[in-house]
Amino acid sequence: MNNDVGPSANNPEHRSTAAREDNRPLARFYRDYLAVCNAHEFTRLDQFVSDTVVINGVRGDIETYVRGLQTLVAVFTDYRWELASLVVAEPWIAARLVARGRTDHTRLEPPGAERSVETLEFAMYRIQQDCIQEFWGAARSMPAGPADSEPC
Incomplete structure (x- = not known):
């Protein structure tokens, strides 16, 4: 009985596919887009985002x-996205990201609290x-510290 449920990072064939993916135009497009987001240079997003765009099923601009991005970084000024996984199936891109940020204030904590x-x-484009x-x-949301329990 085969217990494989899909490609694994431990599988050499999967690693070579992931390495080739970086050379694909949509993978490069996404990495460039993510770099602009991480630099918080949102005025440059017109190079990547259509004037009209569907956002979670709702037509917007x-x-x-x-x-939406500006609101997020107004609270978490050092917010950054780290790409953990990227799948390209033209015209779609699927990304798994780990995002981190800090704020020096919240509504529920005293001033100066970090x-x-x-x-x-998880995002699809x-x-x-x-x-x-x-x-x-x-x-x-994930806990900022180490996990309290062992993974399955």
């Missing part, structure tokens, strides 16, 4: 898209005409 967040994010036309994303 680039201003709404940018405003709070760190770590978030696991539909790319057409060299622009993000559609975005679907979900995030889950």
Whole structure:
């Protein structure tokens, strides 16, 4: 009986596929997009995002898209996304990201208190005409410290 459920990072064939993926145009596009996001240079996102964009099933525009990111980094000023996994199936890109940031204030804590967040994010992007036309994303907060229990 074969217990394999899919490609594994320990599988040499999978590693070679992942390495080749970096040379694909959509993978490069996404890494460039992520670099702009991590630099918080959101005014440059017009190079990557369509003027009209579907955001989690709702038709919006680039201003709404940018405003969402600006709101996030206004609270967590050092917020950064680290790419953990990337899958390209044109015209789609799927990304698993670990995002981290700190804030020096929250509504529930006294002034001067620092709070760190770590978030696991899953995102899908539909790319057409060299622009993000559609975005679907979900995030889950993770504890900022070591895990309390052993993984399964």
